[in-house]
Amino acid sequence: MQPFTRLNGVAAVFDQANVDTDQIIPARFLRKPRGPGYGGFLFHDLRFDEGGAERPDFPLNRPGWREAAILVAGENFGCGSSREAAVYALMDFGIRCVIAPSFADIFAANAVQNGLLCAALPAAEVAAIRDAVIAEPGAGLGVDLPAQTVTAPNGMVCTFAIDPYRKRCLIEGLDQIALTLARLDAIAEHERCAQAAEPWLRVTLVG
Amino acid sequence: MTRPRTLFRKIWDAHAVAEGEGRTLLAVDRHFVHEGSFHAFDAVQRRGLTVRRPDLTIAIADHYVPTRDRGRPIADAEIRTMVDLLAANAAREGIRLFGPDDPRQGIVHVVGPELGLTLPGTVIVCGDSHTATHGAFGAYAFGIGASEVAHVLATQTLWQARPKTMRVTVDGALGPGVAAKDLILALIGCIGTGGATGHVVEYAGSAVRGLSMDGRMTVCNMSIEAGARAGLIAPDDTTFAWLAGRPAAPQGDLWPQAVAAWQALASDPGAVFDREVRLAAAGIAPTVTWGTSPEDALPIDAVVPDPHAVADPARRTAMERALAYMDLRPGTPLAGIAVDRVFIGSCTNARLGDLRAAAAVLEGRRARVPGLVVPGSTTVKRQAEAEGLDRIFTEAGLDWRDSGCSMCVAMNGDVAAAGERCASSTNRNFPGRQGRSVRTHLMSPAMVAAAAVTGRLTDVRALAPAGVA
Numbered sequence: 001m002q003p004f005t006r007l008n009g010v011a012a013v014f015d016q017a018n019v020d021t022d023q024i025i026p027a028r029f030l031r032k033p034r035g036p037g038y039g040g041f042l043f044h045d046l047r048f049d050e051g052g053a054e055r056p057d058f059p060l061n062r063p064g065w066r067e068a069a070i071l072v073a074g075e076n077f078g079c080g081s082s083r084e085a086a087v088y089a090l091m092d093f094g095i096r097c098v099i100a101p102s103f104a105d106i107f108a109a110n111a112v113q114n115g116l117l118c119a120a121l122p123a124a125e126v127a128a129i130r131d132a133v134i135a136e137p138g139a140g141l142g143v144d145l146p147a148q149t150v151t152a153p154n155g156m157v158c159t160f161a162i163d164p165y166r167k168r169c170l171i172e173g174l175d176q177i178a179l180t181l182a183r184l185d186a187i188a189e190h191e192r193c194a195q196a197a198e199p200w201l202r203v204t205l206v207g
Numbered sequence: 208m209t210r211p212r213t214l215f216r217k218i219w220d221a222h223a224v225a226e227g228e229g230r231t232l233l234a235v236d237r238h239f240v241h242e243g244s245f246h247a248f249d250a251v252q253r254r255g256l257t258v259r260r261p262d263l264t265i266a267i268a269d270h271y272v273p274t275r276d277r278g279r280p281i282a283d284a285e286i287r288t289m290v291d292l293l294a295a296n297a298a299r300e301g302i303r304l305f306g307p308d309d310p311r312q313g314i315v316h317v318v319g320p321e322l323g324l325t326l327p328g329t330v331i332v333c334g335d336s337h338t339a340t341h342g343a344f345g346a347y348a349f350g351i352g353a354s355e356v357a358h359v360l361a362t363q364t365l366w367q368a369r370p371k372t373m374r375v376t377v378d379g380a381l382g383p384g385v386a387a388k389d390l391i392l393a394l395i396g397c398i399g400t401g402g403a404t405g406h407v408v409e410y411a412g413s414a415v416r417g418l419s420m421d422g423r424m425t426v427c428n429m430s431i432e433a434g435a436r437a438g439l440i441a442p443d444d445t446t447f448a449w450l451a452g453r454p455a456a457p458q459g460d461l462w463p464q465a466v467a468a469w470q471a472l473a474s475d476p477g478a479v480f481d482r483e484v485r486l487a488a489a490g491i492a493p494t495v496t497w498g499t500s501p502e503d504a505l506p507i508d509a510v511v512p513d514p515h516a517v518a519d520p521a522r523r524t525a526m527e528r529a530l531a532y533m534d535l536r537p538g539t540p541l542a543g544i545a546v547d548r549v550f551i552g553s554c555t556n557a558r559l560g561d562l563r564a565a566a567a568v569l570e571g572r573r574a575r576v577p578g579l580v581v582p583g584s585t586t587v588k589r590q591a592e593a594e595g596l597d598r599i600f601t602e603a604g605l606d607w608r609d610s611g612c613s614m615c616v617a618m619n620g621d622v623a624a625a626g627e628r629c630a631s632s633t634n635r636n637f638p639g640r641q642g643r644s645v646r647t648h649l650m651s652p653a654m655v656a657a658a659a660v661t662g663r664l665t666d667v668r669a670l671a672p673a674g675v676a
């Protein structure tokens with residue numbers, strides 16, 4: 001996983017609530033193996049019309065926002081399907097941080113596994129950042145994960161909350177599987193006790 | 208005296224292997240994988256690891272399987288690869304596979320319970336957000352992404368921060384023609400699609416107790432559409448009767464032992480929830496969605512809402528966008544909106560009870576629009592055929608298919624044509640979900656059947672002969 005510490009980058013605004021992962025990456029692209037090109041699927045049906053031409057009004061098609069590394073979004077971002085490909089598409093496009101008033105649970109969990117920062121800020125502060133970004137197109141935002149701050153082009157600084165464990169995972173690029181494998185004895189012991197107490201836990205299919 | 212605990216907390220505590228940094232390492236009892244799990248298998252293989260508990264991992268082909276011409280090779284190469292990859296990964300790791308030709312294949316959230324793999328008090332995960340379905344049995348079941356699937360494959364555990372709890376109490380009785388789907392749509396309409404984010408929802412109250420297992424699964428299934436981590440219903444005699452004798456349920460002497468243990472799986476009196484919501488069952492009408500989010504749900508006798516009547520500018524814009532996509536004008540009565548197609552299927556509403564409810568409406572009638580009926584599992588298909596339900600559907604002019612996710616997510620080639628309006632028993636009305644620019648209206652299977660009969664969104668209560676619920 002790519003670690004995340006600090007980022008200065010172009011921010012684009014996608015100001016809609018409840019953006020679901022079917023919008024972030026339509027289902028028909030999920031059969032594609034992960035690799036370069038995933039960024040092309042990002043918001044595909046919103047970015048491109050039926051003929052494959054860009055829709056000029058979509059935020060990521062606007063001049064100045066094509067190089068976005070940060071997305072300023074609406075509440076409940078990433079709701080719906082658990083598809084982690086939504087995170088792959090954002091990352092491969094070049095987005096490293098999404099700022100929104102709230103995130104759907106599974107999306108936020110998927111994000112941290114891939115080094116994408118979900119910075120949740122109160123709705124009023126997200127709105128202020130959005131306005132500041134729109135006022136200076138192409139201007140960047142500064143995101144500082146250790147300090148938990150977002151700095152707008154006009155100098156405004158907002159502090160976001162993040163679960164301390166997720167923060168450490170992002171900063172250190174932790175390999176969670178390796179960490180858990182170090183605890184295999186405890187896991188096996190737990191399984192032995194559970195199986196003894198509830199012998200029906202083992203899967204046996206009759207017939 | 209120990210503090211009263213919620214049902215959720217009891218399951219959580221029993222599965223805690225370790226704690227640290229505000230996280231708990233949870234043991235996983237059942238792990239379902241499907242075609243989409245290939246990223247996770249790749250990740251495990253890349254590390255040189257193998258699946259730690261193949262015996263607790265179950266592979267089911269559902270998302271990509273065709274719903275006709277089973278037994279013939281799948282024509283689309285990419286789709287065929289997805290199904291073949293699952294089989295190859297399952298074979299390499301020694302995982303039990305229910306492939307397209309298995310007589311017990313079906314949608315993972317239908318097959319798991321049907322085989323008795325889903326048991327009260329267990330922790331169940333799957334790389335699919337509708338894993339919440341299994342909560343109907345008093346299991347803590349939740350959807351995860353590919354990295355977490357890889358973690359479970361490698362370790363049979365997951366690090367989780369403990370979610371908050373919410374109790375939704377629905378008292379009273381649902382009226383005739385009102386189904387579990389209406390209950391959950393009404394709830395989502397009330398609390399919103401982010402209304403339960405960060406929470407596990409326990410459903411309680413006499414209306415929930417009165418639901419069949421099919422209905423309970425429908426309710427828990429759509430918890431995710433309210434943003435919930437999971438849905439839960441305490442197991443009771445309805446649960447035990449349903450599970451008894453299932454192939455993977457405890458057999459012989461183990462059965463009474465298991466039931467005795469499961470009877471303790473209820474929230475203690477005095478257990479405190481972070482949030483409580485109450486709904487009166489009597490106030491719930493057959494419900495349909497008008498927009499592009501499951502929260503855009505209204506009783507069938509309502510009209511398309513007017514964005515100008517909404518004070519919040521963000522909500523107003525969202526409604527305008529939804530109405531433009533749906534091609535609907537404010538003030539139009541929902542009942543009477545013409546549809547082009549119907550779909551009865553999905554892990555929300557394709558179990559035997561759902562098919563019976565739809566068939567009761569369709570019996571002796573013709574559908575005015577085309578549509579698919581896709582049973583939730585091959586077992587459900589066989590049972591429905593034994594009862595003659597397939598004949599009711601085909602005589603009505605609908606297409607009776609083999610089991611799979613089909614038009615719920617339109618990955619297997621079953622799609623509606625661009626711009627079509629579809630009355631659907633599924634769970635998501637997102638733009639493009641059933642095909643590009645397709646307009647989806649969510650409703651119960653009986654309401655879909657009513658829409659098929661009239662070619663319009665229709666109040667099933669005005670249509671169904673007396674005595675048909």
Ligand code: SF4
Binds near residue numbers: 270316337611615
């Ligand atoms: S039926 Fe639909 S919601 Fe259910 S698992 Fe399949 S695609 Fe997902």
